[in-house]
Amino acid sequence: MEITFLGVGEACDCSYPNTSILLKSDIGRSFLLDCGFTVPHEYFRFCTDPDELDALWISHFHGDHFFGVPLLLLRFWEMGRIKPLQIIGQFCVENKIQAVMDLAYPNFGKKLQYDLEFVNIDFGESLVVSDLGLRTAEISHSQPCLALRLDEGEKSLFYSGDGRPTAATLELAHGCNLVIHEAFKLSDEVPGHGSVRGCLDFCRRAHAYRLALVHLNRQVRREEIDQIRVMIDTASGLDAFLPEPGDVVKL
Numbered sequence: 001m002e003i004t005f006l007g008v009g010e011a012c013d014c015s016y017p018n019t020s021i022l023l024k025s026d027i028g029r030s031f032l033l034d035c036g037f038t039v040p041h042e043y044f045r046f047c048t049d050p051d052e053l054d055a056l057w058i059s060h061f062h063g064d065h066f067f068g069v070p071l072l073l074l075r076f077w078e079m080g081r082i083k084p085l086q087i088i089g090q091f092c093v094e095n096k097i098q099a100v101m102d103l104a105y106p107n108f109g110k111k112l113q114y115d116l117e118f119v120n121i122d123f124g125e126s127l128v129v130s131d132l133g134l135r136t137a138e139i140s141h142s143q144p145c146l147a148l149r150l151d152e153g154e155k156s157l158f159y160s161g162d163g164r165p166t167a168a169t170l171e172l173a174h175g176c177n178l179v180i181h182e183a184f185k186l187s188d189e190v191p192g193h194g195s196v197r198g199c200l201d202f203c204r205r206a207h208a209y210r211l212a213l214v215h216l217n218r219q220v221r222r223e224e225i226d227q228i229r230v231m232i233d234t235a236s237g238l239d240a241f242l243p244e245p246g247d248v249v250k251l
């Protein structure tokens with residue numbers, strides 16, 4: 001499993017693109033986890049084959065997690081994509097994607113020469129997509145958000161989307177090889193958001209020892225980075241890090 005951090009930023013960060021993860025499975029399937037405002041430009045820096053992406057995961061319906069979809073689909077059309085694209089998310093995912101497409105490029109959806117295959121998944125459900133096992137749990141956020149666990153053989157990845165850990169996400173992340181978690185602040189002062197301190201504790205309790213902290217508040221990243229580095233460098237028993245856009249991790 002190969003994981004590329006296309007973006008690691010929060011919605012308003014001018015320096016860091018919106019958090020989005022490109023995952024390639026061992027059998028060569030390609031998944032994009034979230035597609036916010038800034039993500040298509042990052043994705044197409046890497047993409048030369050319009051049919052490469054197999055599936056798109058949308059954790060929740062805030063703009064920094066799905067407002068990039070119209071541009072992604074438009075650019076695939078322009079590049080001559082023919083392969084169907086799976087779009088996986090909460091029960092309303094099809095309506096949301098069609099609505100955002102209609103606003104961004106009215107009537108354009110009808111021109112797509114490739115199919116969109118919408119797959120619904122609810123909190124606590126599981127399914128198999130292209131030999132990857134997907135399981136979800138609800139994380140605590142200002143709108144319903146799916147935390148995701150992906151399993152391929154012995155390898156496992158947890159991606160929080162946005163939010164603060166819950167009992168359900170703790171169980172979901174148990175023993176994962178890599179946890180990618182939203183950490184908006186240093187400590188848990190903002191309801192519905194994760195924190196650096198909270199994520200370190202979460203990983204210890206989940207027995208998941210490798211932690212990528214993403215979606216940091218831009219001001220926190222700018223002004224409290226030294227403190228964050230001390231916290232993660234001294235987190236005993238954990239390999240916690242702050243990925244940069246373009247970084248690749250192999251599991």
Ligand SMILES: [Zn+2]
Nearest residue numbers: 011062064162
């Ligand atoms: Zn967000």
Ligand SMILES: [Zn+2]
Nearest residue numbers: 060062141162
């Ligand atoms: Zn959000």
